[in-house]
Amino acid sequence: MRVLWASLIALLLAAFPAASQQFTTLKGHGGPVMGIGVNTSTGQVATASFDNSVGLWEGRTPVWLEGHEAAVNTVLFLNDTRLASAADDFSIILWGADGAVTTRLEGHKGKVMDLGVSPDGGTLASASWDGSIGIWSLENGARRFLQGHEAPVNAVSFGHDGRLFSASADGSIRIWDVETGTSRVLINQGFGVNRIVLAPDLSWLAYGAVDGMTRVIDPEEGHALYDFSLDRRPILSLAHHAQTGQLAVGDGHGYIMVIDTQDWRIARDFRAMQRGPVWALAFSADGQNILAAGLSDVVYSWPVALLDTFDPAGQAGRSFLRDPDEMPNGERQFMRKCSICHALTPPPSRKAGPSLYGVFGRKAGALPDYPYSPTLETADITWTDETIDALFDIGPDHYIPGSKMPMQRISAETDRDDLIEYLRKATAIKEN
The missing domain is CATH 1.10.760.10 (Cytochrome c-like domain)
Structure with a gap:
């Protein structure tokens, strides 16, 4: 009944686009969706899946990008006409506007889990389970590998000043000078760090860890600013929408916590998945919807303002749930x-x-x-x-x-x- 009522509310509010978006689903993948990317200019959504493919969505209609030979972990819009994806096959693929493979970046010796692009758009960074960070020129394909972590690297993020931040299963977050390849440890929190989000103005860095820690720290000195850790673990996904000041956290228990970064409070805490984790999170381009995926082959998109009115997704159940x-x-x-x-x-x-x-x-x-x-x-x-x-x-x-x-x-x-x-x-x- 709650879902029906929420759907009716969403339909009514859809007449006023400035106030709300509708609940929607993106269906078509043949396995769990591991990553979600949103083009902040056009609103287009891309998805990375265990089925070895990337989905590029026009509304709810997908175009399938085939080229990887193993599960795809992450996808990133580089600009309005260029997309990057990374996978368990150790490779990164750059896709053109027509969905064709334009470049395959190879050299990692382990799964590639995350991608980040430099502020000038000229450099791509990749986080790999081989323990290295790949630095790739998007102009000529030149590559370098940064070494320093003592375990798989899970996440990377560029600051507006060109410095690179990385998170690893060794429990540390490092800051890198990309030009020299030197780094220093910002924090070592003891348990593996899965995800990081960096404020556009470098005023804070949020991270989520294996032990359930969800903390916001100073990106220069590493001291704690805020702690939003709850009794749920591990933290598997983070998403930030700068214009609306929303930070979303997805965990292994199927919850999405939405933090208001303007006054640093938990605005919503929503049981998103009936079973299993929240692998992937992203905000819509306008910040009104939050997109998430877990064990099933479906991407769910909820209106943030109406999250509390929805029951967990997946109650009807896919066969493997x-x-x-x-x-x-x-x-x-x-x-x-x-x-x-x-x-x-x-x-x-x-x-x-x-x-x-x-x-x-x-x-x-x-x-x-x-x-x-x-x-x-x-x-x-x-x-x-x-x-x-x-x-x-x-x-x-x-x-x-x-x-x-x-x-x-x-x-x-x-x-x-x-x-x-x-x-x-x-x-x-x-x-x-």
Whole structure:
């Protein structure tokens, strides 16, 4: 009833665009959405997904940008005609206005988790789990890698003066002189720092950490200014809208906290997701809506002014969000180990992995139009009860070394048997 009432309110207020925006959803990705970017000039939205793709949205209609070979973690508008994305395939892609790959930036040796662009628009910085920060010229492609953190780097942000701030799983936030490559530790808070947001005027820096710390500090000296830590962890996403002074915080419990940075108070604390974390956050260009994504393949956009009237998203539930206790064991194993990447329906699919429809008796790497790894394309494997059992018994990285399949093991033989029985029925080709 609350959702219905909120929807009616939103529809009524939609007649007055200056006062409100509507609740909307962006649907079409084949896996969880890991990052959201908003073009502050045009309002256009871009999304980065576990399905290896970037979605570029015109209203609620997507154009799919395909080029990455693994989950895409972040997306960033460089200007009105240029977009950058970074992924688990260790690469960064620069996209043109027509959605074509214009440049692929390579050199990292680990997942690339975040991107930042310099104030003059000429330099891109990348945060990687290889422990380095990539510095890329957007004019000639020249690259450098800054070393200093002792663990994966999760986030980067440029200040208006050209200095770079970075956050790492080593618990530290560093300040870098990009020209010289030198840095100093601003703080070391003990637990990994996942996200940072820097005020445009460099008056404050906000960070969110693994232990649930949500703090605002002085970006020169590192001393604490404000603490908004609650009993929820980890902090997984941050977003700032400078014109309206809103700072949003997303956590592992599915909440979005909105902080008013003009008087530094919690303006709203909203249970956004029925289940799971808030992976990605962004404000609409005008700051009236907040966009968020979690475990499902949907991006939700709520009017900030009406947040308190909505129930958590995802109550209807995608199949992979159902209660495991409601499923037979074979289906439960599939949902836990396979459903994020693989569809059971005939191709095409927007999932990151190939469809499993008709998989029994099919040669590995043989589904038309799917970009398999060279390892799988040349593997002498046919999918049967025995080969699927072996795949999950020792894990893909041992059974087919070099494939793109993530490490997944099912150690109990009875669980593997139940999975195979479920797949036999669920993937069977249906006669017309």
